[in-house]
Amino acid sequence: MQLDTFGEYVRSRLEHWGGEYALHRDCEYLGFQSRNLLAVLIEHGGDMPGRAQGYKPLETDLLAQQIEDIITAVARDNVAMACALRGYYCGRGRRKVERFETANLLLANCGQRPVSDRHYLNLVELGFQRVRGWMEGIAQAA
Numbered sequence: 001m002q003l004d005t006f007g008e009y010v011r012s013r014l015e016h017w018g019g020e021y022a023l024h025r026d027c028e029y030l031g032f033q034s035r036n037l038l039a040v041l042i043e044h045g046g047d048m049p050g051r052a053q054g055y056k057p058l059e060t061d062l063l064a065q066q067i068e069d070i071i072t073a074v075a076r077d078n079v080a081m082a083c084a085l086r087g088y089y090c091g092r093g094r095r096k097v098e099r100f101e102t103a104n105l106l107l108a109n110c111g112q113r114p115v116s117d118r119h120y121l122n123l124v125e126l127g128f129q130r131v132r133g134w135m136e137g138i139a140q141a142a
Contacts, residue, residue: 006135010132013063014067015089017063017071017089018090019064021086022091023090071131083112087102088103
C-alpha cells in the first residue's frame with residue numbers, strides 16, 4: 001500500500017485556505033479595507049493623508065489565495081461544488097452537520113437547490129479531486 005502524500009498535501013492546503021477564508025471571520029481579512037475613513041482622520045490629526053497612507057487592505061497568504069483562485073474557477077463551472085467546498089473547509093462546527101447546513105445556505109444564496117447530505121459529501125470529494133487536478137497541473141507547469 002502506497003501513501004498518497006500529494007493528496008495529504010492538497011488536504012492541508014485546503015485546511016489552510018479554510019482557516020484564512022473562514023466564513024465566521026470579519027470581512028476585513030478577505031482583502032477589504034482594514035481601517036475606515038474616521039480612523040484614518042483620527043490617526044493623522046484631522047488631515048487627510050496622501051494616497052499611499054490611506055486604505056490598505058489586509059493581505060492574505062499567497063498559498064491560500066492560490067486555492068481561492070482555484071475554487072473561484074470551480075465556481076464558474078459548478079457552483080454547487082464550490083459552495084460545498086466552502087461550507088466544508090471554511091465553515092464552523094461538525095463537518096456533516098453545521099458545515100452541511102452552511103453549504104446549503106450558500107447554495108440558497110446562489111439560487112441553487114439544497115442538496116442531501118450524501119450529495120454534499122460527494123460534491124466535497126469531487127471538488128477535492130478537482131482542486132488536486134488543478135494543483136497537479138500547476139506542479140507540472142512549474
